[in-house]
Amino acid sequence: MNEKDAKYYVLNLAVLMSLLSTILLSAAYILDPFQIFHASYFVKDRYARDFERFQNAGVIAQMMKREDCCDTVIIGTSYSQNFLPSHVEKTLSGKGILQMSLSGSLPSEQKILHEQVTKSGEIKNVIWDVHNTYAEDKVCAPNDPEILQISPGKFFPQFLYDENRLNDYFYLASIDVFFRFKYLIAHGKSYEKYQSWYDEARESFGKGKELGLTDTNFSEKTAPATFDAYKFPNIDDILLPTIKNHPDQEFLLFLPPYSRHFYATMAPKEFTRMMNMRYALAQALKDYPNAKIFSFDEWSETADLDNYKDLGHFSADMSKKIIQSMKDGKDILTAPDTKAHIGRLTDNVNLYIRQFKAKQDHEP
Amino acid sequence: MLFNSYEFIFIFLPVVLLIYWGLIRSGKTELALTFLVPASLAFYTYWNPPFVLLLAGSILFNFVCGQHIGARKPDRKGVLALAIAVNLGLLGWFKYALLTAETLNTLAGTDISPGDIFLPLGISFFTFHQITYLVDIYKGKIVPVNLRNYALYVGFFPQLIAGPIVRAWEIIPQFENFAGREKFWRNMALGLSLFITGLFKKVVIADTLALYAMPVFTLAHEGKKLGFFDGWSGALAYTFQLYFDFSGYSDMALGLALMLGFVLPVNFLSPYKSTSITEFWRRWHITMSRFFRDYLYIPLGGNRMSGGRQIFNLTLTMFLAGMWHGAGWTFAAWGLLHGIYLVINHLFTSFREKFWPQMDTARFVYKVPAHLLTMLAVVIGWVFFRAEDFKSAFRMLEAMAGLNGIILPEKLFGALGNTGWIRTPGTGEQWLSTSYLGIFWISGAYLLCLTLPASVEYFGLSENKTIRRFAMNKGAALAIAAMGIVALFSMQRISEFLYFQF
Numbered sequence: 001m002n003e004k005d006a007k008y009y010v011l012n013l014a015v016l017m018s019l020l021s022t023i024l025l026s027a028a029y030i031l032d033p034f035q036i037f038h039a040s041y042f043v044k045d046r047y048a049r050d051f052e053r054f055q056n057a058g059v060i061a062q063m064m065k066r067e068d069c070c071d072t073v074i075i076g077t078s079y080s081q082n083f084l085p086s087h088v089e090k091t092l093s094g095k096g097i098l099q100m101s102l103s104g105s106l107p108s109e110q111k112i113l114h115e116q117v118t119k120s121g122e123i124k125n126v127i128w129d130v131h132n133t134y135a136e137d138k139v140c141a142p143n144d145p146e147i148l149q150i151s152p153g154k155f156f157p158q159f160l161y162d163e164n165r166l167n168d169y170f171y172l173a174s175i176d177v178f179f180r181f182k183y184l185i186a187h188g189k190s191y192e193k194y195q196s197w198y199d200e201a202r203e204s205f206g207k208g209k210e211l212g213l214t215d216t217n218f219s220e221k222t223a224p225a226t227f228d229a230y231k232f233p234n235i236d237d238i239l240l241p242t243i244k245n246h247p248d249q250e251f252l253l254f255l256p257p258y259s260r261h262f263y264a265t266m267a268p269k270e271f272t273r274m275m276n277m278r279y280a281l282a283q284a285l286k287d288y289p290n291a292k293i294f295s296f297d298e299w300s301e302t303a304d305l306d307n308y309k310d311l312g313h314f315s316a317d318m319s320k321k322i323i324q325s326m327k328d329g330k331d332i333l334t335a336p337d338t339k340a341h342i343g344r345l346t347d348n349v350n351l352y353i354r355q356f357k358a359k360q361d362h363e364p
Numbered sequence: 365m366l367f368n369s370y371e372f373i374f375i376f377l378p379v380v381l382l383i384y385w386g387l388i389r390s391g392k393t394e395l396a397l398t399f400l401v402p403a404s405l406a407f408y409t410y411w412n413p414p415f416v417l418l419l420a421g422s423i424l425f426n427f428v429c430g431q432h433i434g435a436r437k438p439d440r441k442g443v444l445a446l447a448i449a450v451n452l453g454l455l456g457w458f459k460y461a462l463l464t465a466e467t468l469n470t471l472a473g474t475d476i477s478p479g480d481i482f483l484p485l486g487i488s489f490f491t492f493h494q495i496t497y498l499v500d501i502y503k504g505k506i507v508p509v510n511l512r513n514y515a516l517y518v519g520f521f522p523q524l525i526a527g528p529i530v531r532a533w534e535i536i537p538q539f540e541n542f543a544g545r546e547k548f549w550r551n552m553a554l555g556l557s558l559f560i561t562g563l564f565k566k567v568v569i570a571d572t573l574a575l576y577a578m579p580v581f582t583l584a585h586e587g588k589k590l591g592f593f594d595g596w597s598g599a600l601a602y603t604f605q606l607y608f609d610f611s612g613y614s615d616m617a618l619g620l621a622l623m624l625g626f627v628l629p630v631n632f633l634s635p636y637k638s639t640s641i642t643e644f645w646r647r648w649h650i651t652m653s654r655f656f657r658d659y660l661y662i663p664l665g666g667n668r669m670s671g672g673r674q675i676f677n678l679t680l681t682m683f684l685a686g687m688w689h690g691a692g693w694t695f696a697a698w699g700l701l702h703g704i705y706l707v708i709n710h711l712f713t714s715f716r717e718k719f720w721p722q723m724d725t726a727r728f729v730y731k732v733p734a735h736l737l738t739m740l741a742v743v744i745g746w747v748f749f750r751a752e753d754f755k756s757a758f759r760m761l762e763a764m765a766g767l768n769g770i771i772l773p774e775k776l777f778g779a780l781g782n783t784g785w786i787r788t789p790g791t792g793e794q795w796l797s798t799s800y801l802g803i804f805w806i807s808g809a810y811l812l813c814l815t816l817p818a819s820v821e822y823f824g825l826s827e828n829k830t831i832r833r834f835a836m837n838k839g840a841a842l843a844i845a846a847m848g849i850v851a852l853f854s855m856q857r858i859s860e861f862l863y864f865q866f
């Protein structure tokens with residue numbers, strides 16, 4: 001092995017690596033499966049839900065280029081993913097809907113998405129699902145290591161959502177771009193449906209009935225006596241400043257209508273904390289005329305697990321009914337009514353528990 | 365800074381190589397070597413700046429102790445004892461204070477809290493480097509060196525955070541008589557190729573296998589019942605993940621050192637080809653094994669003691685080796701288990717030599733079951749090594765033993781029929797839908813381990829005349845370039861949900 005051979009080897013290696021990386025980067029740019037840089041050259045109206053944290057950046061990039069887009073954005077979690085853009089647009093008379101819900105999204109991620117779409121200057125309505133993450137006692141930044149360890153798919157590519165357009169090219173330097181393109185061809189869905197999980201989960205509806213009495217927390221709940229023992233940093237530091245900083249936008253916040261069984265199996269401490277969160281939120285919103293909070297816990301559908309995929313995720317029909325309620329201005333949770341609302345919710349949950357147990361006792 | 369990061373590969377390394385070789389080419393070799401000290405500290409600082417003071421302070425303290433011991437003063441034994449105590453004390457505080465407090469709180473009902481303690485990166489490695497240096501001076505094997513060379517020995521960035529555990533006599537003479545310039549292109553070619561191979565092993569193979577191991581151990585930790593295949597796929601995926609990860613990192617370290625003109629000791633030699641646990645430990649994390657052998661097992665009496673004492677020495681050494689790997693009793697259990705394996709291995713060897721001396725252990729019929737038994741023992745050990753706690757480890761072993769039955773997906777189950785033992789997942793049970801691809805990765809990794817030579821053998825850093833060695837031609841350049849590109853393009857993954865959960 002002489003020095004001359006070694007020198008040529010190193011030069012060959014350098015040239016080949018440069019060449020190969022140029023070819024791959026160019027191919028990745030042309031394919032661009034999430035449409036970060038350009039609309040797809042190969043497939044029309046195909047989007048990838050399983051990679052939604054990447055995909056949404058591309059949706060924003062492409063939708064913003066359209067002249068007729070968009071005055072309404074849906075921000076939230078899997079609880080708002082079944083809001084179909086066409087239905088929301090028709091019902092709320094919106095002018096283009098940006099569906100930005102992300103499975104298991106953190107409030108910090110939701111804030112980033114909201115900031116990004118707001119840059120268009122055209123957003124007038126914001127539908128925002130206030131999932132129980134808002135009851136937690138800390139703000140989790142995107143890509144929290146503990147979360148990523150369990151769910152690597154929740155990696156949030158912040159570089160695609162920041163001001164720096166140059167670092168977006170990092171996304172191309174991944175072998176996965178090619179696999180994702182293949183995925184898009186095989187499993188991509190139209191913009192209307194790409195977020196919605198309802199069709200795939202249809203068979204799971206009603207299975208929650210198998211759960212229940214074996215849960216150690218399945219016992220009657222007590223409405224909290226006081227409402228000042230907790231802090232909710234996700235509301236104070238994320239949600240309220242967002243509402244405050246955008247007085248030109250109307251915020252239609254909603255508490256997802258979990259099943260009564262969901263509350264029934266909740267640990268008493270957790271139940272108290274969650275009730276405190278909705279009380280704190282309703283009180284805080286008094287100061288913001290551009291925000292309303294909706295609650296649907298009194299719907300009869302919440303007592304029937306056939307309407308649920310599990311204990312919390314509700315049907316497409318219920319999703320449509322939520323949007324209709326927003327249109328009609330019904331089911332608004334007002335600050336003065338919050339304590340009474342929590343009392344009614346607790347009574348409903350306890351009645352559900354008693355009926356559920358009685359039914360179980362009568363079954364052979 | 366990690367070797368498999370963009371900032372290391374595209375900024376730190378090119379800048380260091382340019383300045384370093386620029387200085388050497390202009391005849392300033394000593395300055396170039398001195399430059400590696402601040403470069404190494406900068407490498408360390410990037411992770412957590414305040415801890416560089418700990419590293420620098422530790423280097424200075426041990427340097428002074430080394431000078432004192434080397435001066436053959438009468439109190440040198442006391443100074444050695446003090447220095448070892450300080451080194452182990454620091455390691456103990458940063459690594460084991462939390463575990464000690466938790467254990468005391470559990471056993472004695474106390475409420476001790478040492479507060480938030482962050483483990484300084486590489487402390488286990490730089491502590492051992494410094495202890496070997498001091499002990500070797502005390503024993504007269506080496507003489508104290510100047511501060512620059514000592515700081516470089518401890519802080520040399522290729523070995524700083526994950527080894528190999530280098531002995532002073534292996535590397536310091538290379539600093540004192542630098543000979544890297546004569547073979548610059550050869551070293552650069554080998555170093556680059558080895559670094560790329562290591563990067564590929566780490567980011568392509570190990571990180572992919574992690575996707576199959578991690579969820580299984582997480583489910584076990586969450587108390588979920590796992591099926592037979594899930595238990596095995598998780599344990600095997602971790603078995604190969606750990607090997608490709610750690611040996612990949614070692615390859616990168618050796619490659620980096622070569623690019624700078626130095627040779628570090630070999631750390632892995634195809635351990636999963638072993639046909640006994642003794643052989644496994646001659647091939648796995650070699651520099652750690654020899655540290656424990658030379659600085660603990662032999663001083664305790666080693667093989668020279670009676671049978672009972674020898675068993676005790678071996679078990680104790682492996683127990684402490686287990687604790688060195690991590691602050692958790694599962695690590696201790698892993699070490700203890702290997703201690704027991706080694707004892708059984710030694711007893712079996714004595715038994716075989718006494719009662720069956722003519723047995724040909726090189727024969728296929730002996731080697732295959734011996735290899736499978738060794739792998740079984742190793743895999744069981746890794747379950748303890750990886751599991752969050754004992755409950756999770758036993759949940760994994762329970763699944764692997766088939767105690768939860770064999771859970772199959774519904775389609776396959778339908779084809780086989782209901783046998784009672786083979787069944788579909790029930791409530792709270794899992795069949796990992798990703799396992800089909802996982803099986804490909806796991807069996808592929810095993811095949812690579814069995815059929816390919818160790819990368820250090822292939823690149824000629826370890827002698828093996830039975831293999832076809834690396835040749836610097838266009839074909840090799842294309843293969844390594846392709847591996848390098850795949851590795852670079854795999855450093856950033858677009859992961860999907862392995863387990864779709866809301």
